[in-house]
Amino acid sequence: SFSFLLREDEDAFKILIATDIHLGYLEKDPVRGNDTFATFNEILEQAQKNEVDFVLLGGDLFHENKPSRRTVHSCLESLRKYCMGDRPVHFEILSDQAVNFHFSKFPWVNYQDGNLNISIPIFSIHGNHDDPTGVDALCALDILSCAGLLNHFGRSNSVEKIDISPILLRKGRTKIALYGLGAIPDERLYRMFVNKQVTMLRPKEEEDSWFNLFVIHQNRSKHGATNYIPEQFLDDFLHLVIWGHEHECKIAPTQNEQQRFYVSQPGSSVVTSLSPGEAVKKHIGLLYIKGKNMKMEKIPLETVRSFHMEDVVLADYPDLFNPDNPKVTQAIQAFCMEKVEMMLDNAERDRLGNPRQPEKPLIRLRVDYTGGFEPFSVHRFSQKYVDRIANPKDIIHFFRHREQKEKNESDLNFGKLVRKPSEGMTLRVEDLVKQYFQTAEKKLQLSLLTERGMGEAVQEFVDKEEKDAIEELVKFQLEKTQRFLKERRTDAEEEKIDEEVRKFRESRRKNAEEEDEEVREAITRARAHRSEDAILASASSDEELMDTGVKASGDSDDGLPSTVSRGRGRGRGRARGARGQTSAARGSSQRRRGNASQEPATSSRTYKPVSVPAKNMSIVDGMSTVCP
Numbered sequence: 001s002f003s004f005l006l007r008e009d010e011d012a013f014k015i016l017i018a019t020d021i022h023l024g025y026l027e028k029d030p031v032r033g034n035d036t037f038a039t040f041n042e043i044l045e046q047a048q049k050n051e052v053d054f055v056l057l058g059g060d061l062f063h064e065n066k067p068s069r070r071t072v073h074s075c076l077e078s079l080r081k082y083c084m085g086d087r088p089v090h091f092e093i094l095s096d097q098a099v100n101f102h103f104s105k106f107p108w109v110n111y112q113d114g115n116l117n118i119s120i121p122i123f124s125i126h127g128n129h130d131d132p133t134g135v136d137a138l139c140a141l142d143i144l145s146c147a148g149l150l151n152h153f154g155r156s157n158s159v160e161k162i163d164i165s166p167i168l169l170r171k172g173r174t175k176i177a178l179y180g181l182g183a184i185p186d187e188r189l190y191r192m193f194v195n196k197q198v199t200m201l202r203p204k205e206e207e208d209s210w211f212n213l214f215v216i217h218q219n220r221s222k223h224g225a226t227n228y229i230p231e232q233f234l235d236d237f238l239h240l241v242i243w244g245h246e247h248e249c250k251i252a253p254t255q256n257e258q259q260r261f262y263v264s265q266p267g268s269s270v271v272t273s274l275s276p277g278e279a280v281k282k283h284i285g286l287l288y289i290k291g292k293n294m295k296m297e298k299i300p301l302e303t304v305r306s307f308h309m310e311d312v313v314l315a316d317y318p319d320l321f322n323p324d325n326p327k328v329t330q331a332i333q334a335f336c337m338e339k340v341e342m343m344l345d346n347a348e349r350d351r352l353g354n355p356r357q358p359e360k361p362l363i364r365l366r367v368d369y370t371g372g373f374e375p376f377s378v379h380r381f382s383q384k385y386v387d388r389i390a391n392p393k394d395i396i397h398f399f400r401h402r403e404q405k406e407k408n409e410s411d412l413n414f415g416k417l418v419r420k421p422s423e424g425m426t427l428r429v430e431d432l433v434k435q436y437f438q439t440a441e442k443k444l445q446l447s448l449l450t451e452r453g454m455g456e457a458v459q460e461f462v463d464k465e466e467k468d469a470i471e472e473l474v475k476f477q478l479e480k481t482q483r484f485l486k487e488r489r490t491d492a493e494e495e496k497i498d499e500e501v502r503k504f505r506e507s508r509r510k511n512a513e514e515e516d517e518e519v520r521e522a523i524t525r526a527r528a529h530r531s532e533d534a535i536l537a538s539a540s541s542d543e544e545l546m547d548t549g550v551k552a553s554g555d556s557d558d559g560l561p562s563t564v565s566r567g568r569g570r571g572r573g574r575a576r577g578a579r580g581q582t583s584a585a586r587g588s589s590q591r592r593r594g595n596a597s598q599e600p601a602t603s604s605r606t607y608k609p610v611s612v613p614a615k616n617m618s619i620v621d622g623m624s625t626v627c628p
Helices: 002-008 037-049 068-085 138-148 186-194 328-349 378-383 431-441 451-463 471-487 492-510 511-545 559-580 586-595 619-624
Strands: 013-020 054-057 123-126 162-164 166-173 174-181 196-200 209-216 240-242 250-253 262-264 282-290 293-300 308-312 362-367 396-399
Touching: 013 037, 037 068, 037 282, 068 138, 068 186, 162 174, 162 308, 174 282, 186 196, 250 293, 308 328, 328 362, 328 378, 378 396, 431 451, 451 471, 451 511, 471 492, 471 511
Parallel strands: 013 054, 054 123, 162 196, 174 209, 209 240, 240 262, 308 362, 362 396
Antiparallel strands: 013 282, 166 174, 250 262, 282 293
16 A cells, blocks of 8 residues: 555655643543543554654643643653664754754754664644743743653744744655744734734745645634634645644644645544534544655544533423423433433443443533523432443533524524534633623723733633732733823823823723733743742741751851852853753763852842732732722
8 A cells, every 4th residue: 555655665754643632631530530641652652653753743742831740750751661762763854953942951853862862753842731931931841852852842932023943854855844833822823923923934945845844733713803823824835734722633634725735633632621522533643744745644542531422402302391391300311311321332332342442431411401491410410420431520511592582482493502502612711801891890890901911911820820920910000001191291180190091001902012012021020020939938948947956056147148149050050051061071060060159140130029929829819909
């Protein structure tokens, strides 16, 4: 077959494609806790078995932005087991690796490192779950990259302009230009594409001889006017786009009629939401590239827990269910039990001949009870299936559609209504904040901040645990507004001040780029604030130790700041000393530590330090700074 010929062809690349592995998802669940780790092992097993040239991941390797020690340990264990060894790597890198991996202290591909023995290189962009955060803008992939187990690429630090420089690969006579762009907030990236601020750089020599492969992690389906990336935004010189973030498996490449390139959407390797897209069979891809030709071979994943889903519209069964019948609820419950048993039978049949599939399936029955029906107790219902189903607490999902006032009940088509139930809608924190303030009473409306800015700050608070994000945004915006009023020399009349503040707020709402910049500045301040908290906490614990006996030698409190400075100076000195070492000198960084403390512990921050807040600040506390 064609695939067999490509397997043996010295000019053909063999690439394993996967996205959205979400390591650590539900890791504390007694039934599903090991699912992501087992499937990650299967993916790497397939890479080893098929002797691929490299693995290409499309983001969200980790589910949490700050994965647990168990998750990181399990990931390292798998990478070391399957990706290290003596098997030679048969392709070369032609591009400037200092550009491709410019943010790394070790700016070269891991298999070319003389201290490592890599048999299967992995190239990965970051997703929205494992994106860089904190003062140093690090993510979990940077830990793997620093350890030499993975090559993190496609990272953009600039918020004004994105230049995507490809990794140029060659195997025999086949050349690939590998482009990557890690996850960026969709609305911001949409605006940057519209403003021509995203550029995909092309090789100067033999521009048309490259197979152009692009990996992206963004919304592909439309979630709002600008909350997605249209395919036509991407350059038409591309040949294939690997699209991460979307969990439904559509791995077979489909051609974009307008741009002419192909798009492959591998989907996730674990079910993270009980929605229709996740019920599609999970696959990874074996991509063959020779010259300008490609072939994608689908590989079904055997360790993925089976997921069966069905929709029921009670109004479609008038012969069975009458809302006026006092025993209708019991009848509905019996009907739902029948449906669940049928799905369990189907799951058992699917498992035959596949011993690697987990025993307990995921079952979801969505029940539309529009039309005067009442839901039964889901908790009592779930008790019957604790030993047979992996998700007993959320087997049943009741939902009801709002009936349109201008139509009579008899005109409603319940069959059509059920196509998009409420749980299929993805609500983001920013959207919830916007909805809240748009519908709030006048006295609760925002007068200083914009809904969008507040939404992003709350998003950082929730997703990235930036506990000072809301407070810092308020302070930053307050300072800026005060400066604006002083420059305008506004009269000290409350009405005039309110009017000027309103105008200033409206001007910021219209200038989205400026507002983005304000939010980023506030988040940076919050992250730096958190770093200061950590240093102060460390210093105070040192002080407590000194009080319990170390201080008996007569040392004064004056020694405390110098202790903190020395600690920071040493850490920074080591990082800089390690940079730029040759391969012969990489093992000698310890000898340099004696000189590290000579470097002053300076700080590049220009803002004023603020008071240290309580450690366990809740979201209610954060919001109280806005709505006292």
